Amino acid sequence: MTPKLNRWKRFADWDERPLRLDKFAAEDPANGFSAFSSPADPKPGIGITGGRVVSLDGVLEHDYDMIDRFIARHHIDSDVAPEAMALDSATVARWLVDMNVPREKLVRLAHGMTPAKLAEVVSQLNALEIAFAYSKMRARKTPGNQAHVTNAKDDPLQLAADAATAVAFGFDEIETTMRVSRNAWSNAVACAVGGAVGRWGTLFQCSSEEAEELRIAMAGFTSYAETVSVYGTEKSFTDGDDTPWSKAFLAAAYASRGVKMRCTSGAGSELLMGFHEAKSLLYLEARCLCLQRGMGVQGTQNGGIDGAPLTATIPGGVRELMAENLIAVWLDLECASGNDARSTESEIRVGAKILPYLIAGSDLICSGMGSILKYDNSFNPSLINGEELEDYLVLQRDFEADGGLTPLPESRAIELRERAVEAIAAVFEELGLSTPTEDMKTSVVYASGSDDTRSLMPRDVSFISEAIKERGITVIDVVKALANRGFREEAENLLNVVKLRLSGDYLQTSAMIRNGRIVSAVNDPNDYLGPGSGYRVSEERRLQLNDIRDVLDQKEVLRSEALHEKDEARHIRYRNLGPAASGSTNDDVVIGISPAFGLKLYRTTAGHRLSEVLGAMLDAIRARGLKARVVRFRHTADTSFLGLSAARLAGSGIGIGIQAKGTAVIHQRDRQPHNNLELFSNAPITRLEHYRALGANAAAYALGEMPEPIVVPQRGEAMGSRYHARVALIYAIETGLTEAGAAPEEVDVTLTGVKS
C-alpha cells in the first residue's frame, strides 16, 4: 500500500530549490516595508513666494528637516516648479513613455518637481514602461559597464591580473576594495597598473574611508569615486556620519582635484538603518536623488545597492529598483544602476533582474559586476559574478543588446594576465616594495580565484601598502618604474588616465573613455526618439557580441566527422548490391539507412559508432530467426519516410528507419508516414542497448507479437539547446545528398569486428 502523506511531494521538491533560501517579507508600510507607497508618504505640493520655496511636499519651511532644506534651496528650480507641479502626474507618466516627447523637455520639468511628485509619476508605470522610459531618459547614448576587482587575500598580483582581464572584457570602470582597510594603497597601485595593461581609458576607484579615498586620488592612482552615500531621512544621514552639506563639500573637493565623482543611494538603506519614518522606499529614494542633483554631482550609483537584497524581499521591490533608477536619469544624473549585489539565490531571479537593464542600456549597467569569483568579492557577491560572466556574454548575443562587454579569447586572457603580473612585480621591485617569486606569479596567472594562488597574503600586503603611503609614492613614481622596467606602453596608458584630470572633461555627466576619447552626455547625448534613433548596435559591434567561444558551423561538424571516418572504415564495409527488391517471404525486416549514413557521417549524436548501432539491430533481428536486410534510401532523409519505405520493401511489412545522427523509427507497411509503431527521437540519449531492443521489437512485430514499446528515459535535459545546432548541421548534410526519385539500394554490410 502506498502510504498517505501530509503534503504534496512537489512542495518538497520546491523546498530543495535555491529559491527557497531567499526569504520574503510581508508588505508592512508602518514598519517601512512598502515599495511604492505608504500612508506616511506626503502628497506632492510646493509653495513658492518671491522665488523662495516656502513649502515642500506639505512641509512648511520652518519645519523643514535638513534634507527638505537642501532640496528646497539647491534642487528646486523655482521658475519651472509652478508649471511642473501643476501637471497631471498621469500625463507626465505618459510623456515618459512617449517617444515623441523629447528627453530635454522632461528633464527641464524634473528640475521643478518635488520628491513626492517624481515618485507619484513613476509609480504609474509598469515594469516594462519603466524599462522603456529608462532607455529613453538615460543621459548618455552609449551603454557601459563597471567591474568589481577584489580578492580574498588583497593579493596585488591577482588584482593586477584581474584588473587587466576586466579591462580586456571591456569594462569602462573598475572598482576595488579591501579585506583589510590598511591595504588600500596596495590595492590602488595594483589595480592602477593592471588596468593600464592592454589599452588605456578604464576609470578606476578604490573604495575606502572618505578621507583616505581622497588622498589616494590625490596621489593619482584612482580616477573616480562613488561611495559618497546619501540617505533619505535626516536620522539615517547623521548616522551615516554626514549631512547633505558635508557630502556636497566633498563633491566640490573631488572636482577641485579633477577626480570624477558620483554619489550612492539606494532603496532599503534607511530601512536597514532603522530610520525610515514609515515612508515608502521610492519616496525616500526620490528625496536622495533630488539631493544629489542639488549637490551638483554628475551622477549616482543607484538602484538598491547594499539595500537591493532587502528591497527584493518586498512585494514590487525589484520594480521599485527600476523606478528609482528612472528617477535618477530623469533628473539627468549619470546612473550606475546597481545590479551589484546578489539579491537572490535563484539564477532565474538573477537573469530576470538583469534583463531590463541589458536591453534598455545604462551608463553603467552594473556598479559593478563581479569580474572575480564570488568568494573573492570583498564587496560581497555581485548580482553577476566571474562564475556567470559568460552567461551575460550570451545574453548580449541572444538579445543583440550591448551590455558593454566583449568576449575575450582564452589565449589573450593568459597573455594579458602574464603581462599584468610581470608589470606589478616590476613596479614593486623597482620601488623596493616586494620581490614576488616566479612561483607566486605563475600561480596567479592561471588562477581562477585566490583559492588557486600561492601569492602574497594580507599581512605581506599591509607592509607594501603602508610603505606606499608613508613614502608618499605617487602615480609618477609608478609610471617611471613601469617605463624603466620596459613596460613603456603601460606607463603611457597610466599617464593618459592621470592626464584626464587636467581638462576635467571626464567630470561631465556620464563620462567614460572609449578608444582613447571622452564619451559623455555632452558629446554623446541620448537622442532617443523612437525606432532608428538612440543607441543602436552597429554591425561591427554586433559581430563582436556574437563572437562567443565554441561556436559550431558546418565546417566544424565535418571536421569532427572526418576524424571518425578512418576509425569506422576498420569496423564496417558497405557494398552496394544494386536496386533493392521487395521481400518475397514474410520472414525479413528491412533496415532503411539514410543517404549520408556511413558515407559522410559516422557517429550518432550520442557518440556511438554507426557500425555498432547497425550491428546491434541486425543481431537482435537475427536472434529471432528472421532475415535482416539493409537498404540505403537516397530519395529521403526523413526518419518516418525511411522507416515506411523500409517497411514497404520488407516481406514482413516491418521496417526500421534510421538516420546517421541516430534517430530511428519502427514502421509498418500500411500506416501513415508519421504514425509509426515506435519512435526513438532523442538520439543523444539513445544507447546501444536501446538500438538492440529496437531491433528485437521490430522482429517481434514481424512475428505478429505485441512487445512492450521501448522507452528511452530522459531526465529533462534541454536536448534542443545541447544538440539542435549540431543536429541541424548534420541533417543538412543528409538532405544535401538526397535526390528526388532515387531508387533504394540493397546494401551488403560486413562488420569486421575490429575493436579499438
Place this chain on the structure above:
Amino acid sequence: MTRTRADYPLAETQPGAVTGKHGKALPEITLDAVLAGEVTMEDLRITPQALQAQADVARDVGRPTLALNFERGAELVEVPQDFIMQVYELLRPGRAKSKEELLEAAATMRDTYQAERIARFIEEAAETYAARGLFTFRF
C-alpha cells in the same frame, strides 16, 4: 570667455590651452618628460580655469547645479588638502560644537582663499545645523 558644448571636450578642441597648475600644457606632458623628471604631481592638477570652463559647458547643456559644483570646486583648487579635510570633518554631524566654529571656517575660506561660494555654502550649513540641532555630542 564663456565656453559652450562646441568647445567640448577641451582636451581635444584646444589641447594647447589645457594646462596644469604650473602652466605645462597637455601636449608637453609626455612620458619622456615624466622620465626626465620634468613633470610633478602639481603639473597633473586641474586649474580653476579648467573647472570654470567645464562649468560653462555644463550650464550650456542645461546642468546648472553641476556647473555650481564645478565653480565651488574651482574655489577649492588652491585650498590645501589638510584644510579641506579639516573643513569636511567640521561639516560632519556633531563635529562642530557651535555655529561659530563653522562660521570661522567660512571666514577663512572667504578671506584666505577667496572662496566666496564655499564660504556661503558653509554659512548655510551652519544655519541649518543650528536649526536642526546638529551641534550635539555624537561620540
